[in-house]
Amino acid sequence: KAGVTQTPRYLIKTRGQQVTLSCSPISGHRSVSWYQQTPGQGLQFLFEYFSETQRNKGNFPGRFSGRQFSNSRSEMNVSTLELGDSALYLCASKTQGDDTGELFFGEGSRLTVL
Amino acid sequence: GENVEQHPSTLSVQEGDSAVIKCTYSDSASNYFPWYKQELGKRPQLIIDIRSNVGEKKDQRIAVTLNKTAKHFSLHITETQPEDSAVYFCAASRSYQKVTFGTGTKLQVIP
Numbered sequence: 001k002a003g004v005t006q007t008p009r010y011l012i013k014t015r016g017q018q019v020t021l022s023c024s025p026i027s028g029h030r031s032v033s034w035y036q037q038t039p040g041q042g043l044q045f046l047f048e049y050f051s052e053t054q055r056n057k058g059n060f061p062g063r064f065s066g067r068q069f070s071n072s073r074s075e076m077n078v079s080t081l082e083l084g085d086s087a088l089y090l091c092a093s094k095t096q097g098d099d100t101g102e103l104f105f106g107e108g109s110r111l112t113v114l
Numbered sequence: 115g116e117n118v119e120q121h122p123s124t125l126s127v128q129e130g131d132s133a134v135i136k137c138t139y140s141d142s143a144s145n146y147f148p149w150y151k152q153e154l155g156k157r158p159q160l161i162i163d164i165r166s167n168v169g170e171k172k173d174q175r176i177a178v179t180l181n182k183t184a185k186h187f188s189l190h191i192t193e194t195q196p197e198d199s200a201v202y203f204c205a206a207s208r209s210y211q212k213v214t215f216g217t218g219t220k221l222q223v224i225p
Contacts, residue, residue: 033213040217042203042215043158043203043215044215045214045215048212056212090157090158100207100209102148103150103158106157107157
């Protein structure tokens, strides 16, 4: 079974631009969560999608948005990029019936904002 | 919302010694407490988890304990080996809610 796949793996943007990151969960997983990882801050929760609906949302500004498609693939978008948005963005999926349980992480998309 | 605090932020131990990482949580309704290990440049992976109806769980050299009254849980690694060097994250969650992570502990095992 293929793991969680994130694209692109690396990207460089400049301030003010926008970026879209993609996440394909493990087949059969309907929950996809997004996390921002920065040194010293750990894993900060952005949002979770389940069956195309945002189920939970973290404390990030409205510049951060996401969506989930009918095939469970998810995208997150960051508009008007700021230097502080430079981070590793991780997505994680888990099984449909497992309301608590193991998160399976992708390798992440490393965003650098110049 | 849930808040998880994790200590220490860095930990150095000699190979063969034990390592202990402690976490506290704020939401008394949290009932699931996983631990993830992230090796350098790799994705976080679950190493052990515990649910609130259990006080202790062990898997070979790693164990986790949970004190619901005090709202804290700990990861214990015995007979540490160089391959245990990584960043460890604790987390807490409850049904259908987000998983909240601690800020991580960088463990260095010195050969």
